[in-house]
Each structure stands twice: as C-alpha cells, then as structure tokens.
Amino acid sequence: MIMANITEVKNSTLGKINFYYLYPIRTIMNTSVTLQPNAINSNKQMEQNYKLALKQFINKNFPTSFKLIHSLFQTCFQEYSKGTISKNLLIKIINLYLLETGVCLKDNHLNQVQNLAALNSITSNEIINRLKSIFENYIPCEILYNYHLMFITNSDLLINEKYEYLTQLRKDYHHIDDDDKYKRKFMDLIIFEILPSFDEFEEAERLIEDPIDLKKLKEIKKLKQDLKDKEKFKALEQERLIKQKEEKELEIAKEKAKQSNLKYKSIKEIQKNYNDESVRKSTPTTRDNNQQLKSKLIYLYGIVQKYLKENILILLIVAILAIGSRKYLKGVNLKDKIIETVQMAFKFTYV
Structure with missing residues (x-):
C-alpha cells in the first residue's frame, strides 16, 4: 500500500478537525495497494497498467494515474468474475481508485471531465454497488478504510445527509471480520476521525476497547471543543x-x-x-x-x-x-x- 500517513491536522477554516490525512509516502509489502508476489494474473496487461497507475500516483502525476485507474476500476470486477485476475489485484485496483479519488477530489488535481466521472461513480452508488456485487455485506476492512476515508476527507462534497451516511457506516463496521488484519486501522478511523467529526463521541467511546484509546478520544474531544470556542469567539x-x-x-x-x-x-x-x-x-x-x-x-x-x-x-x-x-x-x-x-x-x- 501507499500507506496513509496518519497525521493530526487541523482545518480551522472549515471549523473541523481531520485527525487522519491520506497522503502517499512509500511502498511497502503486504499492504492494500501492493500486489502479492504469488498472485496469479493471466491478464498481464491489466496488471502492468495497475503498476503504471500506481507509479504515476506516487510521482503525483494525478491526471495520468487517474485515467489509468479509472479504466481499470470499470473492468476489474468483470475480469475477476472471469478469473483472469486474482482477488489480490482486484482489491489493489479498488483501493488505489478509492485512494486517488479521495486525494484528487480534496486537492482538485483532476480536470473537469475526470472530476465529474469521479463524483458520478460515488453519488450514483456505482462504487458501493460494485463492491457488494463481489463481497456482498462483508467488504474487506482495507477497502472500507479507503472508502470511508474518501468520504470523510471530502465530507462537504460527498456527505449530504449525516444520518444516512452514519447508518451505512454502522452497517459496515458491524459486518467486519474480527480476523481481518485491517480491522484495527479501520476502527481507529471510525473512533478518532469519523464519529468525532459528527460529535458522536458517546458512540465512539462504546467502540473503544483499550483505555489508552479512551484517553486519546477525550483529548480529541477537548481539542475540538477548543476549536469550536475559538471559532465562536472569532464569529x-x-x-x-x-x-x-x-x-x-x-x-x-x-x-x-x-x-x-x-x-x-x-x-x-x-x-x-x-x-x-x-x-x-x-x-x-x-x-x-x-x-x-x-x-x-x-x-x-x-x-x-x-x-x-x-x-x-x-x-x-x-x-x-x-x-x-x-x-x-x-x-x-x-x-x-x-x-x-x-x-x-x-x-x-x-x-
């Protein structure tokens, strides 16, 4: 994966706190966008295109990378159903598409046509419907992480109805596999970023298992209240x-x-x-x-x-x-x- 750099950042202009910010920093093995060496893919062209899209993304050549990964995303589900690509490659294509869409929408890296295509794939429920066509209600945590991170980093653009979004989020984390190696990463995103963004601190506390995490959540709550007070004073x-x-x-x-x-x-x-x-x-x-x-x-x-x-x-x-x-x-x-x-x-x- 091009790991998400988990960094505390503050966006005082919007009056919000983003405790996790997605940004590509390095490539390591066994992550959500790095192919496994033993994965068998008969569709070598798709595999090569994925690697090229990943390389362009790392080099921040976003329009070229998005064009490649968007095309791959449109065909990967069908290719997986036919058995021409591995599940590993399918998941990596999905993750890179979600990752790049979130980053590009946030920082306006795409041209008008690409931006519209990215928005339509989200607002039309194309992404979630394609995911459920393969994984049903048990979507892997690494995909859920990138999917919801895309939403929360572009909340003003993508989340029109708070309760509708939170309802879908609850369904997603209630169906995750306890043995999923990305479960903790996904739950941290929910507890420390998504729920606090909507002032759902009580729900976040109920999901905490480690007392250390509870202390961290209280610090986040205090920080958010301080920012609110500052914004109120400013107003x-x-x-x-x-x-x-x-x-x-x-x-x-x-x-x-x-x-x-x-x-x-x-x-x-x-x-x-x-x-x-x-x-x-x-x-x-x-x-x-x-x-x-x-x-x-x-x-x-x-x-x-x-x-x-x-x-x-x-x-x-x-x-x-x-x-x-x-x-x-x-x-x-x-x-x-x-x-x-x-x-x-x-x-x-x-x-």
Whole structure:
C-alpha cells in the first residue's frame, strides 16, 4: 500500500478537525495497494497498467494515474468474475481508485471531465454497488478504510445527509471480520476521525476497547471543543466589528444629514433675513409719510389755534355785525359773504 500517513491536522477554516490525512509516502509489502508476489494474473496487461497507475500516483502525476485507474476500476470486477485476475489485484485496483479519488477530489488535481466521472461513480452508488456485487455485506476492512476515508476527507462534497451516511457506516463496521488484519486501522478511523467529526463521541467511546484509546478520544474531544470556542469567539468578534462598522456608518450618515439640514436652515435663514430686511426698508417709508402728515396737521392746528387766540375779538365783532345786518344779507349769497368777511378780517389782522 501507499500507506496513509496518519497525521493530526487541523482545518480551522472549515471549523473541523481531520485527525487522519491520506497522503502517499512509500511502498511497502503486504499492504492494500501492493500486489502479492504469488498472485496469479493471466491478464498481464491489466496488471502492468495497475503498476503504471500506481507509479504515476506516487510521482503525483494525478491526471495520468487517474485515467489509468479509472479504466481499470470499470473492468476489474468483470475480469475477476472471469478469473483472469486474482482477488489480490482486484482489491489493489479498488483501493488505489478509492485512494486517488479521495486525494484528487480534496486537492482538485483532476480536470473537469475526470472530476465529474469521479463524483458520478460515488453519488450514483456505482462504487458501493460494485463492491457488494463481489463481497456482498462483508467488504474487506482495507477497502472500507479507503472508502470511508474518501468520504470523510471530502465530507462537504460527498456527505449530504449525516444520518444516512452514519447508518451505512454502522452497517459496515458491524459486518467486519474480527480476523481481518485491517480491522484495527479501520476502527481507529471510525473512533478518532469519523464519529468525532459528527460529535458522536458517546458512540465512539462504546467502540473503544483499550483505555489508552479512551484517553486519546477525550483529548480529541477537548481539542475540538477548543476549536469550536475559538471559532465562536472569532464569529462574535467578526459580528462585533460588523456592528461597529454599521454604527460608524450610521453616525456618519446622521452627521451628513445634520450638516445638510444646517445648510438648508442657513439658506432659509438668509432668505428670511432678506425678506425681513425688505419689509423693514419699505415700512419706514410709510411711517415717515404718516409722520410728515401728522407734523403738518399739528403745525396747521397750531397756526389756527394761535390765529384764533390772537383774533378772537375781531372775529366776535365780525360775527355781531353779520347778525346785525342779517336783513341786508338776505338775497345775497351767504357763502360768498362769509368768505369775503374772513378775508377782510385777515387783511385787518395783517395791518
């Protein structure tokens, strides 16, 4: 197998913990992708193509490797049924296909056509149906390991329904052979990676047999909780910053509105002052005219009053003469006589 390098890694961006990360590091004997020397394969071309696909995968030439292994995966079940390839080669082809599909989907190593082909083989249940056509419900642990590792390393892409996936997972680990040499490896993946990813810590504890593993699980639980708290704090801080920004923008908007309102008031005030000034300029003219008229009337009144005071005696004599000559005045225009009398009085006064 190109052994999976079991490494604790943290993906803080997604808010998840991946305690096992699949990555090819070396080839050793008797593993899930290494052919057994004594395996008999009459289909030598398929065997050579598998070795070439494995070599390309180790060299990280993923598009070329995937093209080869995808083709082998499509034909290996039929070839195994015909007896042209060994069970060992069948399992190695399946494992390499699952391994490479998981890695390539996670890191986007494939072109669009290959990526679509890989996704379709998973979402259409093609892979699991082909596996069950050969192994029924007793799929070897080395295949189950790579199958579920492919899912958990691409959980956002491949796991749409948590409980549906966990139901299938439980069926798989309940049917494993206790003597399978890959059982411990598969169960470790379930206990320390898959179940903690879904916060199923109680179920993980029930599957633990070694007390040392229980301690490790508690450490993982604490680490995950710490990451959750960190993400929660980060989210709250982000929310606070957004709220602070919104409040600042609102304050700026209010200040702009206030300034705009002040400008509007200033314009209105200028207009009002201008109108008031115009009224003030027009009002004194009227008042001045009235004042001048009043002054003239007072002046005339003063003259008349002074005249009457100084000439009261003359006016009385004129009035007596007028009454005495009433008969004489008959038939004469009274108005003209009065005017004439007053004029004579003025003349006399002047003299």
